[in-house]
Amino acid sequence: MNPLPILRDAWYFFIYNLGAIARLCLPLIVLEGLVQQWVAAWATPATALIYELLVGVLFYSLYTAALIVFLDARSHGQHPRSRDVMARALWLWPTFALVVSLSTVAIMLGASLLILPGLWMMTKLAFAEYLLVLRGMTPIKALHESLERTSGYFWPILGCLLCVLLPLWVLEWSTQPAAGAAPDGLFRLLVDSLSGFVHLFATVVVFRLFMLVEARPAAPAE
Numbered sequence: 001m002n003p004l005p006i007l008r009d010a011w012y013f014f015i016y017n018l019g020a021i022a023r024l025c026l027p028l029i030v031l032e033g034l035v036q037q038w039v040a041a042w043a044t045p046a047t048a049l050i051y052e053l054l055v056g057v058l059f060y061s062l063y064t065a066a067l068i069v070f071l072d073a074r075s076h077g078q079h080p081r082s083r084d085v086m087a088r089a090l091w092l093w094p095t096f097a098l099v100v101s102l103s104t105v106a107i108m109l110g111a112s113l114l115i116l117p118g119l120w121m122m123t124k125l126a127f128a129e130y131l132l133v134l135r136g137m138t139p140i141k142a143l144h145e146s147l148e149r150t151s152g153y154f155w156p157i158l159g160c161l162l163c164v165l166l167p168l169w170v171l172e173w174s175t176q177p178a179a180g181a182a183p184d185g186l187f188r189l190l191v192d193s194l195s196g197f198v199h200l201f202a203t204v205v206v207f208r209l210f211m212l213v214e215a216r217p218a219a220p221a222e
Helices: 003-015 018-042 045-075 080-113 114-123 128-135 141-149 154-174 186-214
Strands: none
Touching: 003 018, 003 154, 003 186, 018 045, 018 080, 018 186, 045 114, 045 128, 045 186, 080 114, 080 128, 080 141, 114 154, 128 154, 128 186, 154 186
């Protein structure tokens, strides 16, 4: 499975549907950035990370579920209305947030050991969100099935993810304020909104990977 055609196809889809995706997800991404700034100003240093993670899970779960519903509809030649997509995403929100929370905990635990275990968990759990939304699985079943269905496709999935996420990680790292410096709220909001929106492209890429893997015979175990 060559990552380059997957990235190319995902890019064409993303650009072709850019307006619809922006209308659906960008307002929530900007609102997430505003809430994150409010949390950062209100929370104590000891609790800031917990609250920021919670806000991130809540908003990410809503706009990512909406995007996956939209991707599924467009892959079947449909042109869903944004309000219908969002209604479906709201219905999925609690279970989707649970999948995201469990995945985040697993990835953070892996990253706390070494970087590589964190990347392994991120790759092996990449299909969980799609299995929940598109196949109606429970959160635990979706996580388990993702571990199984990514077998044999670890390197193509990881390669595609890193092609998208590495530039975002560099952007986020390079725009962090210096220690002791007062953050620029507007600049931070612009960077966070840009990062969040480009991260949607990763969702499109993994959707493409998910559909290709589902269309193939079962891969041998790793």
